[in-house]
Amino acid sequence: MDMTFVIYKLILCVVILLLSLVIAMYATLAERKIAGFFQDRLGPNRAGTFGLLQPVADGLKLFMKEEFMPANADKILYIMGPSLTMLVALLSSAVIPWGGSLIIAGKEFALQVADINIGVLYVFAVISIGVYGIMIGGWASNNKYALMGAVRAASQMISYELAMSMSIVTIVMTTGSLSLNEIVAQQHGMNWNVFTQPIGFVVFVICAFAETNRAPFDLPECETELIGGYHTEYSSMKLGFYLFSEYINMFISSAMIASLYFGGYNFPFMDDLGLSHNMITIIGTVVLFAKISFFGFLFMWIRWTLPRFRYDQLMRFGWKGLLPWAIANMIITGFISLLIKNNFFAFLTK
Amino acid sequence: MNQDSTKISLTNRSKMVSNKKMTLIERFYLPAIFKGMSITMSHFFRKETTIQYPEVKRPFSDIYRGLHVLKLDDEGRERCTACGLCALSCPAEAITMIAAERKEDEKQLYREEKYASVYEINMLRCIFCGDCETACPKEAIFLTNRIVPSEYKRTNFIYGKDVLVEKADARVDVSKRQTPEVLEFKKDKTKSHNK
Numbered sequence: 001m002d003m004t005f006v007i008y009k010l011i012l013c014v015v016i017l018l019l020s021l022v023i024a025m026y027a028t029l030a031e032r033k034i035a036g037f038f039q040d041r042l043g044p045n046r047a048g049t050f051g052l053l054q055p056v057a058d059g060l061k062l063f064m065k066e067e068f069m070p071a072n073a074d075k076i077l078y079i080m081g082p083s084l085t086m087l088v089a090l091l092s093s094a095v096i097p098w099g100g101s102l103i104i105a106g107k108e109f110a111l112q113v114a115d116i117n118i119g120v121l122y123v124f125a126v127i128s129i130g131v132y133g134i135m136i137g138g139w140a141s142n143n144k145y146a147l148m149g150a151v152r153a154a155s156q157m158i159s160y161e162l163a164m165s166m167s168i169v170t171i172v173m174t175t176g177s178l179s180l181n182e183i184v185a186q187q188h189g190m191n192w193n194v195f196t197q198p199i200g201f202v203v204f205v206i207c208a209f210a211e212t213n214r215a216p217f218d219l220p221e222c223e224t225e226l227i228g229g230y231h232t233e234y235s236s237m238k239l240g241f242y243l244f245s246e247y248i249n250m251f252i253s254s255a256m257i258a259s260l261y262f263g264g265y266n267f268p269f270m271d272d273l274g275l276s277h278n279m280i281t282i283i284g285t286v287v288l289f290a291k292i293s294f295f296g297f298l299f300m301w302i303r304w305t306l307p308r309f310r311y312d313q314l315m316r317f318g319w320k321g322l323l324p325w326a327i328a329n330m331i332i333t334g335f336i337s338l339l340i341k342n343n344f345f346a347f348l349t350k
Numbered sequence: 351m352n353q354d355s356t357k358i359s360l361t362n363r364s365k366m367v368s369n370k371k372m373t374l375i376e377r378f379y380l381p382a383i384f385k386g387m388s389i390t391m392s393h394f395f396r397k398e399t400t401i402q403y404p405e406v407k408r409p410f411s412d413i414y415r416g417l418h419v420l421k422l423d424d425e426g427r428e429r430c431t432a433c434g435l436c437a438l439s440c441p442a443e444a445i446t447m448i449a450a451e452r453k454e455d456e457k458q459l460y461r462e463e464k465y466a467s468v469y470e471i472n473m474l475r476c477i478f479c480g481d482c483e484t485a486c487p488k489e490a491i492f493l494t495n496r497i498v499p500s501e502y503k504r505t506n507f508i509y510g511k512d513v514l515v516e517k518a519d520a521r522v523d524v525s526k527r528q529t530p531e532v533l534e535f536k537k538d539k540t541k542s543h544n545k
Contacts, residue, residue, distance in 0.1 A: 038390050042400045202380075305390045306383065 008109055016093050016113060024247035025055040031247075031300050038304040062240040070233050074140040081137025082234065082241035088133055089245035089252065092126045095119040096255050097181045099265045099285035102278050111265075111285065112181055119180035120168055123256065124161075127211060130249070131157040134213075134220060137242070138230035149229025152311065153220035157211055159318040164207035166326030167200040170333045171260055184264035189271065192263040199329040201261045203322050205298075208253040210318070212246060215303040219311060254295035255288075262291050412526040414495040415478045418471055418514055419522045421490055423461055426518040429490035432466035436482035436491055444475035445482060461488075469514060473498045473507040483527070492524040 029044065029051060036043025044051035069078060099111035116122060131154050138150020171193055175183045187193055194201045210217040221229040231242045258264060265284030275283070309317065339345065375381060401408050410416075421429050432449035450467035452460045459465075480493050501507055516522045 034394075037394045037398075040393055040396055040399050042398050042402075045402075301387060301390065302383075305386045 004107070009113065012111070012113055016098065017090060020090060020093055020248055020251055023251050024244055025059070027247040027251060027296060028058065029055050030296070034297065034300045035304050059240065062237050065236040068235040070142055072142045073233065074142070077136050077140035079238070081133055081140055082238045084136060085130070085133030085245045086241045088126055088130045089248040092123050092252050093255070095122050095180050096252070096259055097184050097264060098288065100281040102281055110181070111281065115179065115181045117179045120172060120178045120183070123180070124165060128161065130211070134230045137234070141233035143233050145226045145228070146230050146232045149220045149226045149232070153213065153230060156217065156219060156314060156318070159315060160207045160210035160322070163203055163318065163322035163326045164211065166323065166330055167203040167207070168260065170197055170200045170330050173330070173333055173337060180259060184259050184266065187263040187266050189266060190263070190268045192261065194261040197261065197329070197333070199325060203326045203329070204261065205257060206322060208257060209299070209302065212249040212253050212299070214246070214250065214299055216306040216308050217314065218308060219314060250296060250299050251292065254292040254299065257295050258288060258291035264288055410495040412495070415480045415493040417494055417496040417498050418482070419492050419494050419524065420469065420511065420515040421492060421524065422516055422518060425458070427459060427461040428465055428515060429461055429488045430466050430469065431462045431464050431488055433487065435485040435487065439481045439485035441479060441481060442475045442477045444472045446470050466511070469511050471509050471514065473509055474504060492527055494522055494524060
């Protein structure tokens, strides 16, 4: 392994880490602004022009707050909760292909930190760990509301993970690969998976909402019933980590939706423009971020439109609504791809 | 009773509650969700109703009852004679005053022999009803369309003469409040407090 490769990967790691943090930071501002516009208000506009310094002010405020720890809390787990949530939120950005590849001085640099051939499995694994951060935090707080929120979060995330996995399994079936890079590359041009997997797409998006604990699935937090749920006992930057990781999760989920179903960095007519390889890559990255912004907006749009589910509705929807649909979608996809493989549709093209 | 089953509705917006089973499309919820999203989106582009307060102020009515003013007469003398009718009429007991006798060299300051050496209104007690203005026989106190600003300490809300008395070079216009009806009422000397 040569030195330039290591340095390049290190730079890419740092850039993506900073990028996710800055985007999450400004997602909080966007959330508040968009909430304001949806409710005929202006949103924050005092700190800097258009409120651009508001996230800085919020962060500073959280840093200045008292570090509070309940007397009977489990000291180690109490600190581990938010740290784990933050870590897991940042981990999954490693396998997302942020663009094609740049060719500099005859060498090819892929805009992806780790092109592992089981990228999809890796994302599943990381998402599954995500529940531990909330669970540990809620348990360690030694508070009944926090525990209630944590239990809700655990059962909700495990329930919706099933339907989510089922919908991704169909993608794996049609593309024949577990590598995210390969899945995105196969959607070259306009061959986006959303056109072949509309049901899978809807199921995946709904599950992504549930996995990120966003409205209408924000039962673990639900400030009206559980006083903040699992982070009731948290203050200062530990609370900040919990709130912040929600926005990072949102960003990563949007990136996942864009990569799996909306072609990632691919855009229509990318071969017909007659641009150089590097130029296409840069435009592709911009396009990917435009898609991510759209899905981020969708997350907020839904949040300020739909009320929260009741808990039994949530469970019924997950197990009796989404899961059967995802399984049916998987069976149909499998059946059709088998027919295609055996040239069953050959008579159509004759 | 039962024969007249037509419901009386004041607004024509009441709807019958029904427990009917949802149709298949309704059970998918997606059409209803898209409808809701289109409603929120229509609000997204609507004009904001926010009034950015310190820079932009809501237009006040001409006869808005806000911060009081103690008027000076045309020669710049205080009109108030510390008769105490305003304090007596005040339902919130917000007004206190201490009367004093005018010295010989103070004729350019006070219109009559008696004046208020201390005149205080507690703005936290005041309910801005305007009874003090109605009670005043000397047309000395008026409510204006200025508002009482916020303060950090409760004691700062007790306004003395330094704030309440209008400055001779910056008169407060209260002509809008002195409607013909008010002036007519004040002329009626059969009312004991107008004497």
